[in-house]
Amino acid sequence: MAKTHHVRIRLNGAQKEADVDPRLLLVHLIRDVLGQTGTHVGCDTTNCGACTVLLDGRPIKSCTVFAVQADDEEIVTVEGMTSNGQLHPIQEGFHQEHGLQCGFCTPGMMISAQALLARNPNPTEEAIRWGISGNLCRCTGYQNIVKAIQYAAKKMQKGVTA
Numbered sequence: 001m002a003k004t005h006h007v008r009i010r011l012n013g014a015q016k017e018a019d020v021d022p023r024l025l026l027v028h029l030i031r032d033v034l035g036q037t038g039t040h041v042g043c044d045t046t047n048c049g050a051c052t053v054l055l056d057g058r059p060i061k062s063c064t065v066f067a068v069q070a071d072d073e074e075i076v077t078v079e080g081m082t083s084n085g086q087l088h089p090i091q092e093g094f095h096q097e098h099g100l101q102c103g104f105c106t107p108g109m110m111i112s113a114q115a116l117l118a119r120n121p122n123p124t125e126e127a128i129r130w131g132i133s134g135n136l137c138r139c140t141g142y143q144n145i146v147k148a149i150q151y152a153a154k155k156m157q158k159g160v161t162a
């Protein structure tokens, strides 16, 4: 068996450590070793975006990154979006605008939306569609996902100007 590596990550604000096989993918560290199963695995081949998480603030497909590459980094998954039991405006937007059907793509979609709104708080519809272009949804036709992100952008802007 290959030598294991000791990995330390900050996952949704909590320090976590594990000894991992060097080939272990980040998504499997998050789900199988650390037990946070909100991040989904749809394809395992960098296509669907269901596994999207923030690595040091950047959205990445965690099925394409080794766990050891995340050593000493900050990871945010869908579980880390709530604060004090309150839904994040993006989560609220998906609820209000019916931005999901089966929900499989939703965690990755919301993380991509979070990254988009962090770099562009007031995106056009086109910018939203580009922002989620790495995330595939087989159910919704995307229209309500776009509306959900527009809802969140408005609410977050109000929060800034209030």
Ligand code: FES
Residues within 6 Å of the ligand: 040, 041, 042, 043, 044, 045, 046, 047, 048, 049, 050, 051, 052, 061, 062, 063, 064
């Ligand atoms: S599971 Fe990672 S992109 Fe599909």
Ligand code: FES
Residues within 6 Å of the ligand: 099, 100, 101, 102, 103, 104, 105, 106, 136, 137, 138, 139, 140
């Ligand atoms: S809601 Fe089913 S894949 Fe997007």
